[in-house]
Amino acid sequence: MQSANRILPQSTTAELEKALVGFYKRNIKSSHKHLINPRTAERIASNIEDVDKYPIIEKDPGPGVLTRALLNAGSKQIFALESNPKFLPMLKKLENLSDGRLKAYHSDINKLDLIPLNREYTPPVCRSSDILSDIKPKEWNDDIVGRIIGVANNAMAHRFTISYLIRLIEKSGLHRWGRWEHIAYYTEKTARVLYAQIGTPIYGRITVLSNILCDITTLSKDHIDDFYPKGTLIKGNSMELICLTAKKNCDISAEAIKFLDPILQQVFAARRQPLLNRLESIAPGSYAILDKLNIPPRKSAVEMSTMEFVELVEEFSTWDGRMSLFENLL
Secondary structure (H helix, E strand, O other): OOOOOOOOOOOOHHHHHHHOOOOOOOOHHHOOOEEOOHHHHHHHHHHOOOOOOOOEEEEOOOOOHHHHHHHHOOOOOEEEEEOOHHHHHHHHHHHHHOOOOEEEEEOOHHHEOOOOOOOOOOOOOEOHHHHOOOOOOOOOOOOOOEEEEEEOOOOOHHHHHHHHHHHHHHOOHHHHOOOEEEEEEEEHHHHHHHOOOOOOOOOOHHHHHHHHHEEEEEEEEEEHHHEEOOOOOOOOOEEEEEEEEEOOOOOOOOOOHHHHHHHHHHHHOOOOOEHHHHHHOOOOOOHHHHHHOOOOOOOEHHHOOHHHHHHHHHHHHHOOOOHHHHHHHO
16 A cells, blocks of 8 residues: 555646636636645645644535645545535545545535434535544534635635534534634635724624634635636635634633524624614613613614623623514524
């Protein structure tokens, strides 16, 4: 048997662009983008700390450029979840060369665990338990279980990130095994949402959720030409590689965290309206909470800091009328 650390050859960017004609949707905006510059992929893989220590779930690896780079950097366990069946032959071929370190699945990471456990399913719908059967769960306060790596599709980036954050709150899906680190390329516009300042037009639900639940780090900025397919629909000339590391403790109680996203959805649905109006519409009497926290009645969601939202949901979690929030939203 050949060494598990053998180097897997990469195609050049030009060779990949020629080979990938016809693999993508005509609507570039709705197409997944893939990293196709081998040098960039190798640099990213070599800079990921302890790449050989943790299992990796790769979201829509496409032609497998980053997959090869991760294998060459020493990764010992990669689960490639590819939603586009056109790429599966490429990934299966790579799987056969990986000495058991790569397993490729026809699966959409956004559709993991969307069916009851006793129901049959058809790919790309899949169960995480079928993929991670050999992974040992960890306690939440232990080290991370592994990493989720990929490119956040332009049209679906918010859904991809929200799905990760909601499952963090619920400790469901992949997070039944423990904390997963989330490393993804975002467009400049979407990346700015994660770092948005209070009062700015892009400050919103994702900003608050991600900053309460995760530590956020920018790992790299890479030119848009390193990705395929190319197009002019994405603003900016770079993609940003962002790491979201789920916090062991996020300064919010287990009871209060249940109220976090329902409240954020409601108040950011009309982001400039007074917080009082938004909350009273679904939880009559909640003005008492705002009064207790000395939150001005005309204050809007975009003027609230993450810590103010934490204080708000903590008060909601002990308020007598708290269940009316869920009753009115369901």
